[in-house]
Amino acid sequence: MSDSAATSPSRHLLDVANLTIHHGQLLAVDDISFRLEAGEVLAIIGANGAGKSTLLRTIAGLHTQTSGTITHDGDEISKLRTFRRVRRGISLVPEGRRLFPSLTLEENLQVGAQKAAEGPFNIAAVYDLFAWMRERRRQKVGQLSGGEQQAVAIARALVANPTILMIDEVSLGLAPIVIERIYEFLPSIVAQGISVLLVEQDVSQALAVATRVHCLLEGKTSLTGTPDQLSADAIESAYFGTIHSAATPEASA
Amino acid sequence: MSVDDLTPVDQSITVKRHQIPVAYTLAGAIVLVVFFTWAPWILPASDVSILMNFFILVIMATMWNLLAGYAGMVSIGQQAFIGLGAYATLYFAIKGMDPFVAIPLAVIICAVIAFPVTYLLFRLRGGYFSVATWVVADSAMLVIGSIAFFGGGTGHYLPGLSSIAFTQLNHDTYLAAWFVALIVVVATYILLRSRLGLVLSSVRDNEVAARSSGAKVTSTRRTIFIVAAAGCGAAGAVLAISQPFIQLGNEFNLQWAAEMLFASMIGGLGTIEGPILGCIIYFVLQQTLQNYGAWYLIIFGALAVGVAIWQPRGIWGFIRDKFHFELLPVGYRVQGAGVIDTMSRGTLDWRPWRRARETPTDETEST
Amino acid sequence: MIWLNVIVSGVLLGGFYALFACGLSLMFGVMKIINLAHGDMAVVAGYTAVFLVPKFHLPEVWSFLVVVPIFALLGYVVQRTLLQKSIDRDPFTTLLVTFGLSVVIENLLLEIYTANAQSINIGSLIAKSWQVNNTIYVSYLSLTVLIVSVVVLAALQLFLSKTSTGRQIRAVSDDREAAQLCGTNYRHIFGVASSLAFATVALAGIAFGMYTSLSPTAGGVNLLFAFETVVIGGIGSLWGTLIGGILLGIAQQFGAHFNEQYTVLAGNVLFLLVLAIRPQGLFGKKVVMS
Numbered sequence: 001m002s003d004s005a006a007t008s009p010s011r012h013l014l015d016v017a018n019l020t021i022h023h024g025q026l027l028a029v030d031d032i033s034f035r036l037e038a039g040e041v042l043a044i045i046g047a048n049g050a051g052k053s054t055l056l057r058t059i060a061g062l063h064t065q066t067s068g069t070i071t072h073d074g075d076e077i078s079k080l081r082t083f084r085r086v087r088r089g090i091s092l093v094p095e096g097r098r099l100f101p102s103l104t105l106e107e108n109l110q111v112g113a114q115k116a117a118e119g120p121f122n123i124a125a126v127y128d129l130f131a132w133m134r135e136r137r138r139q140k141v142g143q144l145s146g147g148e149q150q151a152v153a154i155a156r157a158l159v160a161n162p163t164i165l166m167i168d169e170v171s172l173g174l175a176p177i178v179i180e181r182i183y184e185f186l187p188s189i190v191a192q193g194i195s196v197l198l199v200e201q202d203v204s205q206a207l208a209v210a211t212r213v214h215c216l217l218e219g220k221t222s223l224t225g226t227p228d229q230l231s232a233d234a235i236e237s238a239y240f241g242t243i244h245s246a247a248t249p250e251a252s253a
Numbered sequence: 254m255s256v257d258d259l260t261p262v263d264q265s266i267t268v269k270r271h272q273i274p275v276a277y278t279l280a281g282a283i284v285l286v287v288f289f290t291w292a293p294w295i296l297p298a299s300d301v302s303i304l305m306n307f308f309i310l311v312i313m314a315t316m317w318n319l320l321a322g323y324a325g326m327v328s329i330g331q332q333a334f335i336g337l338g339a340y341a342t343l344y345f346a347i348k349g350m351d352p353f354v355a356i357p358l359a360v361i362i363c364a365v366i367a368f369p370v371t372y373l374l375f376r377l378r379g380g381y382f383s384v385a386t387w388v389v390a391d392s393a394m395l396v397i398g399s400i401a402f403f404g405g406g407t408g409h410y411l412p413g414l415s416s417i418a419f420t421q422l423n424h425d426t427y428l429a430a431w432f433v434a435l436i437v438v439v440a441t442y443i444l445l446r447s448r449l450g451l452v453l454s455s456v457r458d459n460e461v462a463a464r465s466s467g468a469k470v471t472s473t474r475r476t477i478f479i480v481a482a483a484g485c486g487a488a489g490a491v492l493a494i495s496q497p498f499i500q501l502g503n504e505f506n507l508q509w510a511a512e513m514l515f516a517s518m519i520g521g522l523g524t525i526e527g528p529i530l531g532c533i534i535y536f537v538l539q540q541t542l543q544n545y546g547a548w549y550l551i552i553f554g555a556l557a558v559g560v561a562i563w564q565p566r567g568i569w570g571f572i573r574d575k576f577h578f579e580l581l582p583v584g585y586r587v588q589g590a591g592v593i594d595t596m597s598r599g600t601l602d603w604r605p606w607r608r609a610r611e612t613p614t615d616e617t618e619s620t
Numbered sequence: 621m622i623w624l625n626v627i628v629s630g631v632l633l634g635g636f637y638a639l640f641a642c643g644l645s646l647m648f649g650v651m652k653i654i655n656l657a658h659g660d661m662a663v664v665a666g667y668t669a670v671f672l673v674p675k676f677h678l679p680e681v682w683s684f685l686v687v688v689p690i691f692a693l694l695g696y697v698v699q700r701t702l703l704q705k706s707i708d709r710d711p712f713t714t715l716l717v718t719f720g721l722s723v724v725i726e727n728l729l730l731e732i733y734t735a736n737a738q739s740i741n742i743g744s745l746i747a748k749s750w751q752v753n754n755t756i757y758v759s760y761l762s763l764t765v766l767i768v769s770v771v772v773l774a775a776l777q778l779f780l781s782k783t784s785t786g787r788q789i790r791a792v793s794d795d796r797e798a799a800q801l802c803g804t805n806y807r808h809i810f811g812v813a814s815s816l817a818f819a820t821v822a823l824a825g826i827a828f829g830m831y832t833s834l835s836p837t838a839g840g841v842n843l844l845f846a847f848e849t850v851v852i853g854g855i856g857s858l859w860g861t862l863i864g865g866i867l868l869g870i871a872q873q874f875g876a877h878f879n880e881q882y883t884v885l886a887g888n889v890l891f892l893l894v895l896a897i898r899p900q901g902l903f904g905k906k907v908v909m910s
Contacts, residue, residue, distance in 0.1 A: 086803040098798035115803035380654030547727040558720035
């Protein structure tokens, strides 16, 4: 790993270069490149099936790319197993929360903290952030509401003290008020020096928190920029694909 | 509607089943049929009895392949039906019937017994199904063993054969094994090319989709299980005649399950030819190592484990991949400019149980 | 009094079955595989006690001190190599591979040690028993095995619920992928679970060799009993496994009471009844079955 760091030209926090990913024979992500710098909140937006979740899962190591490289802090990590990437500081809050149903709230956090790096977060700190968790720590997570489960899922990733926190579809299946409450905590996470890579279908929410936006359309980058640079029209066309009206055959196959 | 009625929209694409001309396959088949029917008159008696045992194993392996290779049911209890087939033959023979005439009756009895058994077994999936089939086999053996009429644990001679001259009996038994094997292979081939085969391939592509589009998945599986039970019953009946001293531990031996599983596995699951090839390999090994006790089985088992891990399509699958060649095709191939050979690859890659591992991990594309 | 005797001997037998079954249950719970060579592993453990342990100049009663650590190690290695490879393919392959292993092991034992029965010599302990009253005798050995299995189950339960590794095992069996996202190397956890399973099955195999005699083909029956125990008790519940073992033991003793031939059959009938009426087992959750 460290050998390749010497030859690697880039020293960005996360450098995704020419990533192409297939789902079986279907092309899910087509030659995507982007960088995430320290302290950034990068939101990846796009419609259903644009390849956003696949992208995050590939960065986390749950899915293998067809081609392209992923570099973290100067080291190529494209071939590392998931748990090694997590121990390097790349955490993913997966879509659908994926808590451990037979474990209590606290045990869920303990599993997350098992191989934690040095850092500001530990279970006590999380309890300070979300006071209700301390009270309910002995409960099985299945007894929590959807929003609470989502918060636990984020907390479970936080206690590992990641340098990059990837969050997949926070708002899926949650009431707007709950979503807002979860997003309220994002600035305090970023303030602790954690960079965030966010996948979100809710564009307005993404624009509100992101420092940079990356829009995917059928596996390709259709737009990129900071929220204030981008007009609503540009985002809309990048999101729904009114610019490239004809879908490429591979992507729609 | 059959697949043959489908006309591809794009005329440059053709949907094909046969890859080598039917005439060649047919001619080859006729030559084989004539040879094997003639065999008892031209081959020495020892070879004839090896061939007979070979065909009994072909019946079992073909049935196991139908169960596991096409319908995804890993049974390790097929010896239940081998035993029941043998004992049904014994029953009719004791009652005064010609054992050869009893073969079809034994088949029917096994099918009838298999039907209620499916209602119990189909409550379980995967490994649980497998061990439960074994429990059923074990129970069947214990029940038969407790019936004094069949000689209990000591066994019973199969009556009704003493009037036939030894050579004649040898010929007749061989022919019974060969014809049953022929019927079983041809019937399996026809079955897989029928509507039922279509349901099986839709299940292997996507069981949920197949169910929701109205494919009768459970009843198809049930039919397959009953057919496999009947086939193993026939094998058991022929086995009984060939021995002809019928013993509990012999007819209900787990080794039958092992042999049929290894043979289909090594030859290649999900093809008609594979299990037959596996049986050939088995007999070559057995004959070569016949002076070395159980080593042939150890090697055969180790080979099967190796094949399962490194070459899951078996030796026939390997040949087919390498040379794009099929003798008895049951799938379809989509051919044409720019068309990836998805159909054949689907057939080759197919493992109905694979989805269990993939869900929910690989289906998480944003919805 | 006769029925009390049936129940007492059933319970004692049940402890032994639970010891056999907990490894099977653990491996299914964590890795979602059924190790069809489970029973043969027990037989191999018994043979190791008979043929290897005397070389250490150790009384055979203490053979578990050598065999159990060997099997714990073996469990980890087999899991990380052969079983992991087959799990990486699909559940179907693990069935074929473990079945193949089972047949290979049986025939290897047959070739190397012949079909002769072997038993672990525990000296005079085998004959000693505790007389409860005129009709009921409890042999020290059966009682020891029952106590050992209760202790093993309790220790396993404690390990799973209190330790960090135990927590990871539960997390992996809940959601393998999410556990990886928490930095857990699930392959290692699989190895640990398999190591525990092998260690317990080694204990069971040794107990088996002390009770009766070992033969190369004894593995199949052992697997059947272990499997029936797991299904009757319900998957994923260690205490359910104990109850399942006890019920199976009682059913078998009940059958044996009428006719020795009905021993195994009565157990099979109970198993099939549970399957027909409550396929998730007495203490199992329904979700596990699908």
